[in-house]
Amino acid sequence: MSIQNVRSFVAGQWVRSDDNARLIQSAVTGETIACAGNDTLDTESMLDYGRNVGGPALRALTFHDRARMIKALATYLNDHKQALYDISFATGATQKDHLIDIDGGIGTMFVFASKGRREMPDSQVYLDGNIEPLSRQGTFQGQHICTPIHGVAVHINAFNFPVWGMLEKLAPALLAGVPAIVKPATASCYVTEHCVQLLLDSGVLPDGALQLISGGVGNLLDQLDSQDVVSFTGSAHTAVALRSKANIIEKSIRFIAEQDSLNASMLGPDAIAGTPAFELFVNEVSREMTAKAGQKCTAIRRVFAPALQIDSLLEAIKARLAKIVVGDPAAAATTMGALVSNDQKQDVLDKIALLATDAERVFGDPDNFEVKGADASKGAFLPPMLLHCASPDIAKHVHDVEAFGPVSTVMPYRDIPHAVSLFNRGQGSLVASVITHDADVAREVALGSGAFHGRLYFNNRDSMKESTGHGSPLPHMVHGGPGRAGGGEEMGGVRGVMHYMQRTAIQGSPEILSKISQRWVPGAQQITQKDHPFTRTFHELELGETLNTGLREITIADIEQFAHFTGDTFYAHMDDAAARRNPFFPGRVAHGYLLLSFAAGLFVQPDEGPVLANTGLDNLRFMKPVEAGDSIQVRLTVKQKTPRNDTYGEVRWDVSLSNQNSELVAEYDLLTMNAYQLG
Numbered sequence: 001m002s003i004q005n006v007r008s009f010v011a012g013q014w015v016r017s018d019d020n021a022r023l024i025q026s027a028v029t030g031e032t033i034a035c036a037g038n039d040t041l042d043t044e045s046m047l048d049y050g051r052n053v054g055g056p057a058l059r060a061l062t063f064h065d066r067a068r069m070i071k072a073l074a075t076y077l078n079d080h081k082q083a084l085y086d087i088s089f090a091t092g093a094t095q096k097d098h099l100i101d102i103d104g105g106i107g108t109m110f111v112f113a114s115k116g117r118r119e120m121p122d123s124q125v126y127l128d129g130n131i132e133p134l135s136r137q138g139t140f141q142g143q144h145i146c147t148p149i150h151g152v153a154v155h156i157n158a159f160n161f162p163v164w165g166m167l168e169k170l171a172p173a174l175l176a177g178v179p180a181i182v183k184p185a186t187a188s189c190y191v192t193e194h195c196v197q198l199l200l201d202s203g204v205l206p207d208g209a210l211q212l213i214s215g216g217v218g219n220l221l222d223q224l225d226s227q228d229v230v231s232f233t234g235s236a237h238t239a240v241a242l243r244s245k246a247n248i249i250e251k252s253i254r255f256i257a258e259q260d261s262l263n264a265s266m267l268g269p270d271a272i273a274g275t276p277a278f279e280l281f282v283n284e285v286s287r288e289m290t291a292k293a294g295q296k297c298t299a300i301r302r303v304f305a306p307a308l309q310i311d312s313l314l315e316a317i318k319a320r321l322a323k324i325v326v327g328d329p330a331a332a333a334t335t336m337g338a339l340v341s342n343d344q345k346q347d348v349l350d351k352i353a354l355l356a357t358d359a360e361r362v363f364g365d366p367d368n369f370e371v372k373g374a375d376a377s378k379g380a381f382l383p384p385m386l387l388h389c390a391s392p393d394i395a396k397h398v399h400d401v402e403a404f405g406p407v408s409t410v411m412p413y414r415d416i417p418h419a420v421s422l423f424n425r426g427q428g429s430l431v432a433s434v435i436t437h438d439a440d441v442a443r444e445v446a447l448g449s450g451a452f453h454g455r456l457y458f459n460n461r462d463s464m465k466e467s468t469g470h471g472s473p474l475p476h477m478v479h480g481g482p483g484r485a486g487g488g489e490e491m492g493g494v495r496g497v498m499h500y501m502q503r504t505a506i507q508g509s510p511e512i513l514s515k516i517s518q519r520w521v522p523g524a525q526q527i528t529q530k531d532h533p534f535t536r537t538f539h540e541l542e543l544g545e546t547l548n549t550g551l552r553e554i555t556i557a558d559i560e561q562f563a564h565f566t567g568d569t570f571y572a573h574m575d576d577a578a579a580r581r582n583p584f585f586p587g588r589v590a591h592g593y594l595l596l597s598f599a600a601g602l603f604v605q606p607d608e609g610p611v612l613a614n615t616g617l618d619n620l621r622f623m624k625p626v627e628a629g630d631s632i633q634v635r636l637t638v639k640q641k642t643p644r645n646d647t648y649g650e651v652r653w654d655v656s657l658s659n660q661n662s663e664l665v666a667e668y669d670l671l672t673m674n675a676y677q678l679g
Helices: 043-059 063-079 081-091 095-119 164-176 186-201 236-243 246-250 276-294 307-321 342-355 416-424 439-452 494-498 510-517 556-566 576-581 592-603
Strands: 004-006 008-010 013-015 022-025 032-036 126-133 141-148 153-156 180-183 210-212 229-233 254-258 264-267 302-306 360-363 385-388 407-413 432-435 456-459 478-480 489-491 501-508 546-548 611-622 631-643 648-659 664-675
Touching: 004 186, 008 043, 022 186, 032 186, 043 141, 043 180, 043 210, 063 081, 063 095, 063 164, 063 186, 081 095, 081 186, 095 164, 095 276, 095 494, 126 494, 141 510, 153 164, 164 180, 164 186, 164 489, 164 494, 186 210, 229 236, 236 246, 236 254, 254 478, 254 489, 264 276, 264 416, 276 307, 276 407, 276 432, 302 307, 302 416, 307 360, 307 385, 307 407, 342 385, 342 407, 407 416, 416 439, 432 439, 439 456, 489 494, 494 501, 501 510, 556 592, 592 611, 592 631, 592 648, 592 664, 611 648, 631 664
Parallel strands: 004 032, 153 180, 153 229, 180 210, 229 254, 264 302, 264 432, 302 407, 385 407, 432 456
Antiparallel strands: 008 013, 008 210, 022 032, 126 141, 141 501, 360 385, 478 489, 546 631, 611 664, 631 648, 648 664
């Protein structure tokens, strides 16, 4: 059998492993299938290539450009994922496991591509929050902006997800405009290498945007500077060693860690045996024990249930686990494959020996179990193993030791405060879950234990059909956790992109802020055109382009007609005496929505043209009441432009309504979709 030489991608060139490479064994057969590592990699050139070639190329693109790039990468991977499936079986993963790793990674890229287009501007600057007024007359203001760091993202990933682990870090980094150097765990790096090859083959990535280290990183971390970031997934021991490096500390290099996590799940007091919630809980626990052979950072390690439900729960989980077929991961009948290596198998057995001082093994004998279609003595196979700890309050190892495999421990609790205290004994996890229909129980757990977990997952009969599962980190939500879980976070939509950007407070005049942010700021220059702005296409409109309307008087007849027509006869509009007793009104006043309607009548150009639709308004505020006899006028200004597809883009208009005394009575952002061309 030939041994694959797993390469690195360095400064635009593929580099083979050298004679000192580490050997990699198949999780299924134990045979050597690959080698990886090269002690002579020029890491200095990698950093230079990323910083000076990849970085400038990515930063020249807008967020929308990068989002389109990420979507194209995801599409290419999706079209070629069968090859990734084929080689991933050697890691011990089943076809269902591939869906988590490979399809999950591709799906994560699609989500970030979508969020980049929908939630970020078509520019190189991301605005964080609103304008801060810093002066009385508005000539000096502030704005927080985010721009990409000018370094590289070093991604050090774990063995259990060689595709998803890379892509869930890579997508937000690329969207931010930061090149990445990816270092997968050696045990499964041959899968990552093939995925990187596909990404490069797509022809979508700029030079220098992605590099790969298969094997050790050498002195790479000692050469980083304050513009770089390290994102690590793995053991707490390794995380401490890396983040304690003198160079990391001295240069305040950003370090994101996702590490050991004793995730927990609680059966609520209302979820008794025989209920749908009880069955749901059993399904969640058994699935998290066996998916990826329990090698998931989000797997359920500690299981808590009311003391009266313990016996029923143990029997139900055991019955479910008895149906698990351990064997060749490529076989259709197999429901749980092997651990990634025999070294990992031994590590799990060593950890179980520690857990056995606190708990009794009630299911799964590692010395006597059946393996279908493979040799149990050669492959890294273990059965699912369920433990029972009757005295969790005095136990130590079950709250401190993670057996990173198909292992969970069931423990009783007396009441919710007791359950919360046991949850928190884990000292920080990526996720904890509660199966309950009692919203008061959910609130008590959230308040008592939320600070100890990166994610709280609640499920019951109302949500079980659509829920994604305890162990499924979603790209929309933050993935990470406090304490022993590492204290970092990943994904979380646009939040994840911010880890690769610098938040900067800028201060200056409205004109300066407008130019930097590419968003018109009140007080900045206004542009008046001869033609109405609604007759101008998306590309013709300029930031700051303004229409000032004439005045329209508001009469008592207008107020009464609007009230009767809409049915809004609130006393402030119809009863002068009652309105005067209200501290907000001088007497009868016009409806706020009447003012909006009249404002539209003042600025709308009625003919068919490039304005396709009014899609809503944001940030509506009413500042001063308008009485009968007052007049209003409108200032309509192009605030921001965002392309949406090949046909039209979104225009955000700054709209302000003033009375006859030039006093501001209302303001809001109007959103319209405008065509790129007429006809």
